[in-house]
Amino acid sequence: MEKKKKPRLSDVALLAGVSIGSASKALSEPDKVRPDTLARVKDAVQRLGYIADGTARALASRRSRTVGTILPTISNPIYAAFVQALQKQLAALGYHLIVASHEYDDEVELDLARGLIERGADALVLIGSEHHPRLSHLLDSAEIPTVAAWSYSPFGAHPFVGFNDRTGGQIAVRHLLGLGHRRFAILSGPTTGNERQRARISGIIETLSAHGLECPPDCRLEMPFSISSGDAAFRAVQQMAVAPTALVCCSDLLALGFMSAAAREGLRIPDQMSVTGFGDIEIGKLVHPALTTVRVPIEEIGTKTASMVVELIANPAAGTSADVEVDLAIRASTGPA
Amino acid sequence: MEKKKKPRLSDVALLAGVSIGSASKALSEPDKVRPDTLARVKDAVQRLGYIADGTARALASRRSRTVGTILPTISNPIYAAFVQALQKQLAALGYHLIVASHEYDDEVELDLARGLIERGADALVLIGSEHHPRLSHLLDSAEIPTVAAWSYSPFGAHPFVGFNDRTGGQIAVRHLLGLGHRRFAILSGPTTGNERQRARISGIIETLSAHGLECPPDCRLEMPFSISSGDAAFRAVQQMAVAPTALVCCSDLLALGFMSAAAREGLRIPDQMSVTGFGDIEIGKLVHPALTTVRVPIEEIGTKTASMVVELIANPAAGTSADVEVDLAIRASTGPA
DNA sequence: TTGTACGCGTTATCAA
DNA sequence: TTGATAACGCGTACAA
Numbered sequence: 115m116e117k118k119k120k121p122r123l124s125d126v127a128l129l130a131g132v133s134i135g136s137a138s139k140a141l142s143e144p145d146k147v148r149p150d151t152l153a154r155v156k157d158a159v160q161r162l163g164y165i166a167d168g169t170a171r172a173l174a175s176r177r178s179r180t181v182g183t184i185l186p187t188i189s190n191p192i193y194a195a196f197v198q199a200l201q202k203q204l205a206a207l208g209y210h211l212i213v214a215s216h217e218y219d220d221e222v223e224l225d226l227a228r229g230l231i232e233r234g235a236d237a238l239v240l241i242g243s244e245h246h247p248r249l250s251h252l253l254d255s256a257e258i259p260t261v262a263a264w265s266y267s268p269f270g271a272h273p274f275v276g277f278n279d280r281t282g283g284q285i286a287v288r289h290l291l292g293l294g295h296r297r298f299a300i301l302s303g304p305t306t307g308n309e310r311q312r313a314r315i316s317g318i319i320e321t322l323s324a325h326g327l328e329c330p331p332d333c334r335l336e337m338p339f340s341i342s343s344g345d346a347a348f349r350a351v352q353q354m355a356v357a358p359t360a361l362v363c364c365s366d367l368l369a370l371g372f373m374s375a376a377a378r379e380g381l382r383i384p385d386q387m388s389v390t391g392f393g394d395i396e397i398g399k400l401v402h403p404a405l406t407t408v409r410v411p412i413e414e415i416g417t418k419t420a421s422m423v424v425e426l427i428a429n430p431a432a433g434t435s436a437d438v439e440v441d442l443a444i445r446a447s448t449g450p451a
Numbered sequence: 452m453e454k455k456k457k458p459r460l461s462d463v464a465l466l467a468g469v470s471i472g473s474a475s476k477a478l479s480e481p482d483k484v485r486p487d488t489l490a491r492v493k494d495a496v497q498r499l500g501y502i503a504d505g506t507a508r509a510l511a512s513r514r515s516r517t518v519g520t521i522l523p524t525i526s527n528p529i530y531a532a533f534v535q536a537l538q539k540q541l542a543a544l545g546y547h548l549i550v551a552s553h554e555y556d557d558e559v560e561l562d563l564a565r566g567l568i569e570r571g572a573d574a575l576v577l578i579g580s581e582h583h584p585r586l587s588h589l590l591d592s593a594e595i596p597t598v599a600a601w602s603y604s605p606f607g608a609h610p611f612v613g614f615n616d617r618t619g620g621q622i623a624v625r626h627l628l629g630l631g632h633r634r635f636a637i638l639s640g641p642t643t644g645n646e647r648q649r650a651r652i653s654g655i656i657e658t659l660s661a662h663g664l665e666c667p668p669d670c671r672l673e674m675p676f677s678i679s680s681g682d683a684a685f686r687a688v689q690q691m692a693v694a695p696t697a698l699v700c701c702s703d704l705l706a707l708g709f710m711s712a713a714a715r716e717g718l719r720i721p722d723q724m725s726v727t728g729f730g731d732i733e734i735g736k737l738v739h740p741a742l743t744t745v746r747v748p749i750e751e752i753g754t755k756t757a758s759m760v761v762e763l764i765a766n767p768a769a770g771t772s773a774d775v776e777v778d779l780a781i782r783a784s785t786g787p788a
Numbered sequence: 789t790t791g792t793a794c795g796c797g798t799t800a801t802c803a804a
Numbered sequence: 805t806t807g808a809t810a811a812c813g814c815g816t817a818c819a820a
Contacts (some may be wrong), residue, residue: 120593132806133806138798138799146491148805148806163592165568165569165593166798167571168569170797171795173507174797179570180549191531194525195525195526201525205563208784210570212550212806213545232504233516233547256457281783317813341733399678400707459814460813470790471792472791473789475814504812504813507815508814509814512816513815598804
């Protein structure tokens with residue numbers, strides 16, 4: 115019943131009574147063959163249940179129609195949503211997506227990049243623009259198109275798709291200032307190797323100073339990106355010399371973790387303290403109080419990244435970076451000082 | 452400075468002063484060559500910055516060292532966590548992971564499967580065991596190793612990795628019965644093409660009947676998997692002929708959505724109604740009240756799936772399915788009737 | 789243990 | 805427009 119051997123293109127050509135070259139063209143460039151040969155080839159494909167061998171195709175054409183992405187982690191909802199959008203658009207453009215995660219280890223990231231290049235990825239999507247020192251060289255010598263997503267500056271000569279993190283920090287603080295807050299604390303993820311976190315912090319601090327407010331180092335907390343960081347963050351905030359009335363977080367996950375700890379410890383938000391997040395992941399709307407946060411168009415970043423990556427594959431010189439806008443989603447976790 | 456052409460294996464062999472065959476072996480089976488040839492090859496690789504061409508390797512070896520997975524969506528935290536674990540373990544075993552999502556459309560799923568096969572994936576990971584009628588034929592004729600994750604029965608002849616959904620439904624209900632509840636409602640995702648949802652519902656209903664309780668069709672709600680379904684679900688529950696004191700959800704997302712709507716509408720949980728979820732996604736602990744839910748070892752499913760898939764690639768006949776245990780995470784969303 | 793030579797299945801070039 | 809043929813870069817029997 116079943117054919118023992120998988121049909122090859124030559125089998126299709128034979129059955130269709132055309133040359134193997136014509137069969138190939140019929141499948142890849144249908145407009146470039148006569149209608150009847152196209153029909154016969156298509157018919158033969160149907161009858162044989164022919165499925166092209168992408169591996170051989172990739173070798174001969176030097177294009178795998180695959181792009182690789184290296185993320186910190188897929189578990190963070192913000193990257194999950196990003197990958198979903200990226201994958202969807204890539205699929206629409208005829209590309210597959212290989213995902214890899216380094217869990218915040220840039221040595222691992224470097225290895226993963228090497229692996230993806232070796233694997234034949236046509237392009238790479240990285241997060242941010244600060245990476246292992248050797249990664250840049252690697253990408254250059256491999257001459258692989260790369261885009262820095264979630265970034266607001268190029269990574270080397272590679273274009274980016276992202277938004278102004280600094281602005282994000284600013285609008286969060288302005289909102290809080292408008293509510294009458296004067297004593298702030300900042301909770302961010304690790305800042306080394308993460309220019310986005312640093313930019314957000316800068317936006318926060320500079321807005322504060324513009325209003326004559328200080329944010330001494332003692333008011334700045336740096337914790338791993340995870341909900342469970344909330345506990346330690348809560349304790350640290352409680353022990354601050356000057357008790358803040360507002361906590362500006364550079365990540366939704368961190369904000370949510372803090373609020374969870376606060377609820378457990380009986381600190382009322384926003385009555386006793388206002389909290390803002392960054393990213394606008396879906397669950398921010400579900401918690402009580404709902405999280406006021408800097409809204410980032412995650413899907414748009416994913417979609418634009420996909421389009422740019424495909425453009426870059428077609429024309430490696432086409433590096434026109436794109437930026438998206440952020441704004442503030444005002445919900446219930448912030449209130450008057 | 453830069454080499455214009457990328458070095459090939461023959462260049463490595465030349466520089467190392469060995470044959471191309473030896474160079475190949477040195478890289479793939481280091482134990483099978485003399486130490487000094489190995490050293491010379493490695494040295495040449497270093498000096499040339501040689502990166503193997505995975506495409507050519509795949510064509511010659513008929514192994515791409517890539518597995519593909521087709522999910523409903525990566526946005527659902529439960530699949531995001533799954534992919535993260537799957538990818539991590541696969542990477543540890545030397546495999547890349549291509550992700551694709553069909554967003555609950557089995558025609559799309561079929562096309563994606565075809566694409567992954569064409570692409571040369573060594574194996575496929577699917578979710579559940581009910582798919583497009585033609586998918587089974589496709590997998591058979593392509594002879595591609597496949598595992599059904601999140602499933603408790605084989606998909607055709609393909610092994611599964613999952614848990615007893617029915618048991619999950621049972622333990623949720625038993626907990627509620629123990630709290631004195633007698634009037635139940637069920638909220639599930641779409642049941643067509645989703646044997647897991649049906650099994651969970653069965654587990655719920657049969658446990659109810661075992662205790663002499665009915666759950667008329669009027670008490671069963673079916674909504675799309677999404678937090679926003681919570682609003683419609685809330686309204687539907689309010690209009691039920693017999694007001695339930697407990698809502699058993701077959702998905703955390705749905706439970707969370709319902710609780711969000713309930714909070715907005717002033718329905719107090721668990722005082723006026725108890726709610727249980729299914730899956731135990733991380734955010735269930737953050738909402739207030741924290742969600743009582745059937746805990747599923749998501750990471751374990753991902754890890755075991757990865758191991759099984761690699762095993763299956765090595766030995767396609769090795770189909771030994773694996774199941775994991777579920778239990779109940781009792782938190783604050785359930786209370787006395 | 790090492791080297792030779794062929795095969796993997798397709799695309800691309802070029803002549804007809 | 806079509807057909808023959810040379811790459812594509814590596815794995816792998818088989819022979820030495």
